Amino acid sequence: MTARERLVRIGEVAREAGVSVRAVRYYEQQGLLTAERSPSGQRLYRQDAVTLVRFFQQMYAAGLTSQRIAQLLPCWSSGHTDAEQRAMLRAERDRIQAKVDDLQAALDRLDEVIAITDAHP
Amino acid sequence: MTARERLVRIGEVAREAGVSVRAVRYYEQQGLLTAERSPSGQRLYRQDAVTLVRFFQQMYAAGLTSQRIAQLLPCWSSGHTDAEQRAMLRAERDRIQAKVDDLQAALDRLDEVIAITDAHP
DNA sequence: CTAGAACCTGACGCTGACGTCAGAGGCAAG
DNA sequence: CTTGCCTCTGACGTCAGCGTCAGGTTCTAG
Structure with a gap:
């Protein structure tokens, strides 16, 4: 059985991560972040999305492009x-x-x- | 009497500083670099222009804008x-x-x- | 004298991570 | 019910440091 996680909407993710809502949508567009959708089409994120967004910000600040981050995400998540x-x-x-x-x-x-x-x- | 300095053209400045000719013109446009002009209108730089351009590159790499560099240039040159x-x-x-x-x-x-x-x- | 390299002045193009606006729908409170 | 905030999808705007092209002049080597 799948664990019932608390899902949050985009505004909360953005606020807690310290970025704009637009930025979060942009990350999805770049293939960095995926979200479930509510019946009405609103994005629903898992809690760790905040951590991920902070990570993206750190990598952006270090000069990595969205593409590079996307290519390296598997290393980070799977360790392989x-x-x-x-x-x-x-x-x-x-x-x-x-x-x-x-x-x-x-x-x-x-x-x-x-x-x-x-x-x- | 003014000391007769060896003046160099833009191509040499660019090559020795490791930037493009376009970049050197851009620095002039931003008020960072001035050059005398030959009768035919070609820019003639003093030797230290190369040092200056390298300095600009260093400041750009550090995230300063052209405007900031222009504002701080007097500090650098006059020490005041x-x-x-x-x-x-x-x-x-x-x-x-x-x-x-x-x-x-x-x-x-x-x-x-x-x-x-x-x-x- | 002539070919080619180097120089000139505009002026538009590019990149990347968003900002911003438009127009429309969704959701809890009073 | 409606007020007001949140969210949605496009799609164009921004900024800075140049790249690049056009169309013309100038310098230099042979």
């Missing part, structure tokens, strides 16, 4: 990967690491300027 | 700032720092998945 997915995971990781280094360099640059300009009032 | 500029500098610094933290979190997340999927062949 093929060679191509492992390669993508590593590529994204390296890209993010490089970006962190770039940002750190820019940060150091700004801190330099801040230090200098703080010394000259 | 007003209160507003100092506030902007700090705001950008904090934003970048936050972004670094976000990226680091995403990185840890991916590394987790990589570790797990490497264990399950």
Whole structure:
């Protein structure tokens, strides 16, 4: 027998995840998120949708595209990967690491300027 | 007497800075870069234009807009700032720092998945 | 002198994650 | 019943840093 989960509507998902309703619909359109439908056609999400949406936001912030996230979602949910997915995971990781280094360099640059300009009032 | 500097054309600036010619023109349009003009109208840059362009790229990579860079350029070149500029500098610094933290979190997340999927062949 | 590379000024196109508007239906409260 | 909020499906708008094409001039090598 299937466990009776509490289903929530799109507004609640959006609010709890801190994104817009439009964004949540967009994730569905990109194949990242699926929802049951009420008889009247309203989307009904399981609780973990909120967690998923937060995860998407984190990946977007890290520079991944919807397509990449969609391709890597199985790794996340099933814990299993093929060679191509492992390669993508590593590529994204390296890209993010490089970006962190770039940002750190820019940060150091700004801190330099801040230090200098703080010394000259 | 003004020192006779070696002036370079836009193609050389772009090549040495690793960006497109279009990008260099764009920077001028955004008020980031100025150039003398040859009698025939070609842009002539001083050597340090290359350094500047690289700096712009670094700031762009850090998420600053053209407008922000333009507003902060005086700080960089003259070493002098007003209160507003100092506030902007700090705001950008904090934003970048936050972004670094976000990226680091995403990185840890991916590394987790990589570790797990490497264990399950 | 001539071919080709490099340069010029517009001006439209692109990308990706949404914002926003229009028009219509759904749902609990008073 | 109706008021008001939530939701639906399209579909066009946005923004920023360029890419790209058109149509023309200019510089440079041979």
